[in-house]
Amino acid sequence: MCGIVGYVGRSEAAPILLDGLRRLEYRGYDSAGVAIVDGDKVETRKCAGRIAELGKLMAERPPTGTFGISHTRWATHGKPTDQNAHPHFDATGRLALVHNGVIENYQALKDQLIRDGDRNFSSDTDTEVLAHLIGKLYDASMAVDPGSNGKTKASLPNKKGRLVEAVRTALRQVIGTYGIALVHQDIPDFIVGARRGSPLVLGVGKDENFLASDVSAIVAYTRDAVYLNDFDVVAVERDKFEISSVAGEAGNYQLSKVEFTDADIKKGDYPYYMLKEIFEQPGSVRDAMRGRLSHEECTAKLGGLNMSPAQLRDVGRVVLTGCGTALHAAMIGEYLIEQLAQIPTEVEYASEFRHRNTPMTRDTLVLAISQSGETADTLGALRESRRKGYRTLGICNNVASTIARESDGGVYMHAGPEIGVAATKSFTSQVAILTAIGLLLGRMRHLSTSEGTRIIDALEALPDQIEQVLKLSDQMKAIARKYASVNGMLFFGRQFNFPIALEAALKMKEITYLFAEGHPSAELKHGIIALVRPDLPSVFITPDDAVFSKNLNNIEQVRARKGPVIAITSGTGADRLAKIADDIVTIPAVPDYVSPILTVIPLQLLAYHLAVELGRDVDKPRNLAKSVTVE
Ligand code: F6R
16 A cells, blocks of 8 residues: 655656556555655655646656655545645655655654654644654754764764664654655765565666565566565665665665566556456466476475475364455365365454454464465464464465565465456465365375366366356446446355355445445345345356255345346356346356356456446545555
């Protein structure tokens, strides 16, 4: 949430910063701004609204200069207004700072600054308090009499060193999370960055360097990156950088190659990233499985788990955790691991799990699932599990993300960048990987070679089957048009497809803003049936599986109350539903444990087409942002 881009080099900073912000817009889009230093003057442009608004402002009065910082905001403290847009300045207006995260003790820090005579605050943000604090500490260090305390002028740190020290001293007083970047008009070609709990990456170029919340902002300029760790402070110049810690110790770093290119984050001919990402699923599911299935041993090979066969055999309980769409994948994972490996498995909302004293056994394996690998609640749950000594694994898409780095092992999705705020391809990759984990754990227990082979065959058949399902896009568009005037939708499913009802309802809510609920089909009669009426369609996810006839009964109950029914089915389902469903969508028949990977796709498309029909901004739904780094 919130995007930061910083640049120091020989080119004009403005177009690079603006371009980077456009690529990070999915992280927040309620206001944006830049601060660029030209000579000894810091120029800022900022406003409420989308990056396009900022672009107009910058076109009217272009800021010049070869180093600067920028920000796209998802509001936490203070409304999305021009005043609250970042960058924020210190009391002298010479230091500009952008921030991603939440300074929890900002009020106490602000009160102290006010007591010390600083009343010059112009926004409601926590960020401005940090800018003032750093500015005050820097100015105080510059005011030190070079001759005092026996120090000569030469032995005192230069301006750069003093600014870094002021940042460290301020951050030691901060409670909360931050990814920050700042510039000072008195210190040419110099940016300071720091992180705790909010991601920050250093892009290393030739005679130019970058700071960004996410590599997608800078991959057009460099693919060499240093993923900063919590409590890192980085001093960035054109041709060098230095990493240290908030405590003042020298830091270690590793240079990594970004695994995707600029071309991978282009929308191409698609009108929205979400549609592009839905259509990428044959490839992303294939990539999630690539090199990970062994026909010879009839099992999955997941070396990144960093667990010996004995350790895998000793797993007595699995806890799956995540948020939103990742949590829905976890819920399918529960069915999968219990069915394939017969290991007791539970799903926990990461936000609840981290604050709860859940009874755990020593043989519990905790799996944190997160596309971004940065979600604050999931990271919190992971850290809490580690603190208590449980083995943790991460299933992440973003390489070198915090969850990936802090887990004992894990599996990367390799789904490529997911930019649409509504998660789509990451979900199917997560479910495919959870199937592989179920297979691996099962084959270490009771699962036979023939069962193992059947599961591998089912997984390997998926990309082609997804291609077939994608051909339903026009049918889903027609259904979306038919129901474009409804006020909401209900979604029902059983077993492996109950979490799909939840996921379909989430997609619908997120991008159409319609009321939507997902439930296990059988829960209808326990209360939800009171909602059924002619203008509220019920979507039943009912492939031709062992619970098909049970779903059929529930559909009859809805029909008896004049509720319209849309059915997602397979095999002979269409024939049996012909007389009772208003709309029937048929997907290929597959074993029940892989069916969610197919059933979810028409429902992603339904939400997408309905959102387009309703004129919504599909990739940037209101109030939302991708990569939720606040609690
Ligand atoms: C829904 C959606 C969110 C995310 C959730 C977790 O479309 O995108 O619900 O799934 O915020 O995000 P990650 O997977 O990055 O931890």
